[in-house]
Amino acid sequence: xxxxxxxxxxxxxxxxxxxxxxxxxxxxxxxxxxxxxxxxxxxxxxxxxxxxxxxxxxxxxxxxxxxxxxxxxxxxxxxxxxxxxxxxxxxxxxxxxxxxxxxxxxxxxxxxxxxxxxxxxxxxxxxxxxxxxxxxxxxxxxxxxxxxxxxxxxxxxxxxxxxxxxxxxxxxxxxxxxxxxxxxxxxxxxxxxxxxxxxxxxxxxxxxxxxxxxxxxxxxxxxxxxxxxxxxxxxxxxxxxxxxxxxxxxxxxxxxxxxxxxxxxxxxxxxxxxxxxxxxxxxxxxxxxx
Numbered sequence: 001x002x003x004x005x006x007x008x009x010x011x012x013x014x015x016x017x018x019x020x021x022x023x024x025x026x027x028x029x030x031x032x033x034x035x036x037x038x039x040x041x042x043x044x045x046x047x048x049x050x051x052x053x054x055x056x057x058x059x060x061x062x063x064x065x066x067x068x069x070x071x072x073x074x075x076x077x078x079x080x081x082x083x084x085x086x087x088x089x090x091x092x093x094x095x096x097x098x099x100x101x102x103x104x105x106x107x108x109x110x111x112x113x114x115x116x117x118x119x120x121x122x123x124x125x126x127x128x129x130x131x132x133x134x135x136x137x138x139x140x141x142x143x144x145x146x147x148x149x150x151x152x153x154x155x156x157x158x159x160x161x162x163x164x165x166x167x168x169x170x171x172x173x174x175x176x177x178x179x180x181x182x183x184x185x186x187x188x189x190x191x192x193x194x195x196x197x198x199x200x201x202x203x204x205x206x207x208x209x210x211x212x213x214x215x216x217x218x219x220x221x222x223x224x225x226x227x228x229x230x231x232x233x234x235x236x237x238x239x240x241x242x243x244x245x246x247x248x249x250x251x252x253x254x255x256x257x258x259x260x261x262x263x264x265x266x267x268x269x270x271x272x273x274x275x276x277x278x279x280x281x282x283x284x285x286x287x288x289x290x
Contacts, residue, residue, distance in 0.1 A: 038062060054091040055098045066099035066123075068092055071112040072165060079165055079197060096120040103127045145233035149223060155186040157238035159231065163195045164203045167244035169210055176214040188238070189222045190231060 041049050041062055051067035073080045073088045080088070096102060096117040104110045104126055114121035146153065160166045168189065175185055193204050211220045226234070235241065 051103060052095060052099055055094050064099040066095035066102040068095060068102060068104060068109070068113060070105075070109055071116060074112065074116065076165055079163075081197075093117060096123065099123065101125050105129060140233075142233035142236040145230050146237060148230070149188075149221065151188060151221065151237075152186045154239045155188050155237075156240045156242055157234055158187065158189045158242050158244065159191060159235065160189075160243060161191050161195070162189075162193050162204050162207065164198070165245060168207050171242060171244050172207070172210045172214055172216065172220070175216055175219070179216070179219075184219055187216075187220045188234065189220070190224065190226050190234065193222070193224045 038049070038056060040046075046062065048063045048065060050065035052064045053067055055064060055066070071092075073085045077085060096113070097120065100123070102113065102120070102123045102125065104113055104124055105128060107126055110124045110126050113124050143153075145151070158168065158171065160168070162168065171187065175187060178185060194201060195203060198204075208222070211217055211222075
């Protein structure tokens, strides 16, 4: 029998946000969760709570599926404050302890999870999330975004935060190398042009300067934050989507050939190194498109 939920439940989740340290105080005093997430899940007989990125030390008798995106605070500690690293350590250990299954988005992340909490390694499950465009039909003509931003018909897209570990600089270096070989690849970058760990925007300045010093100003377009509708159209129009990152998981290449009904079928290629290698099979995949 389907469960009928009151219409204000989702607003309760979004409105009642705990302040820093509040959860620990409530646990110590035996008080109920302020967000009431677990309270409502228990009250209305939810079969499972998912995804849980942080959980209470009390299970409330609920079945929970955790999700840990990565372990960058362990392998790239210089990008996090001591307080942030301690918080992630505590939160991830709680997730491993209290949930029945922990979702991880790659096999490398699963290996890191097993090293982080070997006693809970059996809970790891790898779920490599597919693009929604492979399953949902999109209406409208996405090519209007090309006219709006004066973009070429074929381009590479980086839709990422402008954070240091996202490794935009390596992509710029790679574009300069292949340009010297006679291959000109237009690149579009979107994302918030800021990093809370870099208040002076030093890294973003290095990206802008690298584009200029590499002679790529005529083929690199930095759009910054764009409206969600425009981002969807950019994702649909891009010949290739690159998600570079500095980690053992490497970068991801997402090729988006169009299906007969206009949808996109995403193919993902992974780098095994932190540097784009011009002669590697993964990088040659880019050159074959242009």
